[in-house]
Amino acid sequence: MSTEVPRQFKPNLVLVNRRKAVGWESRKRAARELYRVGQQHGIRETPTVEAIEKAMYRHETGRVSVTDPIYRQLYCLAYDAKPHDLFGELTGSAEDRPHFTARSHKFLTAFVGAEGAARLREATGCTPAEEQLHTCCSTPVEHPEGDCTLYVWPCGSTVFHLVEQVQLSTIAALAAWREVSYGDNIKWATDYLAPISPAEDESAVYVLGAHWVTEPAWPPELLDAALRIMSTPRALLHRGRALDDEHLAHAELIEQSLLSEAYGHGGIESFGVPGISVGYASWSGVVYHPISAERSLTEAEMVACELAIQSMWAYSDAIARQVEQGRDPQVSPEHGWRYLRGVRSQLTVSRLRETGQHQAMRRAILRTSDLMPALDQAIETLRDTGRGLNR
Secondary structure, three states, X not given: OOOOOOOXXXXXXXXXXXXXXXXXXXXXXXXXXXXXXXXXXXXXXXXXXXXXXHHHHHHHOOOOOOOXXXXXXXXXXXXXXXXXXXXXXXXXXXXXXXXXXXXXXXXXXXXXXXXXXXXXXXXXXXEEOOXXXXXXXXXXEOOOOOEEEEEEOOOOEEEEEEEEEEEEOOHHHHHHHHHHHHHHHHHHHHHHHOOOOOOOOXXXXXXXXXXXXXXXXXXXXXXXXXXXXXXXXXXXXXXXXXXXXXXXHHXXXXXXXXXXXXXXXXXXXXXXXXXXXXXXXXXXXXXXXXXXXOOOOOHHHHHHHHHHHHHHHXXXXXXXXXXXXXXXXXXXXXXXXXXXXXXXXXXXXXXXXXXXXXXXXXXXXXXXXXXXXXXXXXXXXXXXXXXXXXX
């Protein structure tokens, strides 16, 4: 008996969806249309209808790649598309594709403890940070990739806020860049802290990404779907696979397919306003595009919201890790359960002058970050163990 493993094919869903989008439910009908297109454009080598139908089956099921120039031309003409839209290829023509421009905001988060935070503030010359949701201090720091600011909270949370300009032609390229750069960013943050105030648990250092899209690359009817994909970019990548050209090309195919299907995901929450902005939050990150700059949220508002939430995520997580190790959590008296109760109020209770857009953003990011259950548990734990001021 043969033990050969059957070959796994990856359907070209972009070709399938494009065919169905123009109303050609069967390949036989589509083959006749492609033949007609070939004749209309004077393509002498146009294959017969029967040959086109067989080729379409092989192309759409992924049994073979679309390498024949005749079929590539026929598909592009019939579906009014460019090669990279249908075949997801990485070629020198990438410069001709529409590009989107965004500012990438990375929040590199670590917990160093209250004593470590005090050392870090003194060593780096931190000063009180303005317009933050709860008290912290900050200072600019040198980073090789972009503008970086270090934020330090007295409870022991630290966040490096790194801002980088990106201009890319596909969300797949953004997903790959994000995947590769996150590892480098975490190492950089860990190394920066090590000689002054090392992270209490290096495995808990993480990156949360947000993107402020200044120039989208998609037509209006695809903008919402594109930003939903951008809020969960890892959906385009296969776990455990090397980020080589083949992987990225396949990710581009998935991107095109998800765009054509108006991608949705249960874990994504919208906080945009029609005609003013498009905004989405997910566990993976946040994306925002101001359509009307004068009426939308500001970049500083989004950053302040994320800083507050990520700082408390790090603190709550540090408390949970101590509990899971069978220990009563050790925190400074002034940052016990009463401190966290106050922070919870600041994060959850609407302010009198808070706009509806800001309220929607704050709530969407809070829900998708899953902070509130962790914060509630931390408050309960600290109260049970008597870790509060003037108890």
